[in-house]
Amino acid sequence: MKLVYTGKTKDVYALDNGNYLLKFKDDCTGKDGVFDPGENSVGLTIEGVGDVNLKMSIYFFEKVNAAGIKTHYVSADLANTTMEVLPAKVFGKGLEVICRHKAVGSFFRRYSDYIEEGADLPAYVETTFKNDEKGDPLVTKDGLVDLGVMTDKQYEDIKAMTQKITQIVADDLKEKGLVLYDIKFEFGYDPDGNVMLIDEIASGNMRVYKDGKYIDPMTLSECFFA
Secondary structure: EEOOOOOEEEEEOOOOOOEEEEEOOOEEEEEOEEEEOOOOOOOEEEEOOOHHHHOOOOOOOOHHOOOOEEOOOOEEEEOOOEEEEEEOEOOOOOEEEEEEEOOHHHHHHHHHHOOOOOOOOEEEEEEEOOOOOOOOOOOHHHHHHHOOOOHHHHHHHHHOOOOOEEEEHHHHOOOOOEEEEEEEEEEOOOOOOOOOOOOEEEEEHEEEEOOOOOHHHHHHHHHHHO
């Protein structure tokens, strides 16, 4: 295996068969030792979080694939905390897609003049460029298309897929008495330009509440697989 990329929460290796291997780490995004899926830097290390993130990713990738939504997921090895994935190009230099069911976090900080904290949102989708120095700036559909990052159709595919996947996750959590406030995804595309979900679907990328109280990633994973 050849190391091709060192990320915040996982490392990427090239495999001989043309696919890639993701090695999950115990690092989480946050600030001042407090987890925050919206932050753009590693803020803390939680022992075992890589294992539970992989376990949850396997669970949801299989559900999403079964729903007919294209992903990069091939297989996983829990013993080594790794996941084999299909090759995919990222949009631009990296793009994050957030779907929000509630007005919290950075969304509320930006738009608090217009909405109450915790208010319902209709599967609101927003996109940000992955750029730590610039604080992951928001970018609109027009910006993405006009800058040549993606086509109009690719954006519409991403938005529709994001809302469908978010609903799959939210419905699953609801059955366990949990409420999804927001979730972060990454998408890429295959050689033909077809959009696919990449990266992970894990507790470290979502904000979940139970009885009005925030559930941290490790507790969420324990609740989820209990």
